[in-house]
Amino acid sequence: MEKFSLDAIAREQLAKAVALPAQRCASTVYGGHEHKLRQTLIALAAGASLSEHENPGEATLIVLGGRVKLEASNASWEGRTGDLLVIPQSRHALHALENSTVLLTVVK
Numbered sequence: 001m002e003k004f005s006l007d008a009i010a011r012e013q014l015a016k017a018v019a020l021p022a023q024r025c026a027s028t029v030y031g032g033h034e035h036k037l038r039q040t041l042i043a044l045a046a047g048a049s050l051s052e053h054e055n056p057g058e059a060t061l062i063v064l065g066g067r068v069k070l071e072a073s074n075a076s077w078e079g080r081t082g083d084l085l086v087i088p089q090s091r092h093a094l095h096a097l098e099n100s101t102v103l104l105t106v107v108k
Helices: 005-021
Strands: 024-031 037-044 051-052 059-063 065-071 073-078 084-085 093-095 100-107
Touching: 005 024, 005 059, 005 100, 037 093, 059 065, 059 073, 065 100, 073 084, 073 093, 084 093
Parallel strands: none
Antiparallel strands: 024 037, 037 100, 051 093, 059 084, 059 100, 065 073, 065 093
């Protein structure tokens, strides 16, 4: 069994994100290429984005801290700390409305 502190990882990744030119940072918490399930903690400084990209499989986003906006086609959803957003099966983008950390869960 493994145990991770998402709070600690989120603090660490957000500190890195605000210091980087891209203003974003990510760390795979569980899974990877050898697993069907992958969980990645993503930190975004306020104003940073993950540009429009394809959905690699079924995916959800849990907002661990801050406020983000998920955009796809002609729709958008805002998420705040504690919200769960289901990522649509279409091209989408993620924008940080303030310093934010999210947990992305993907099943391929």
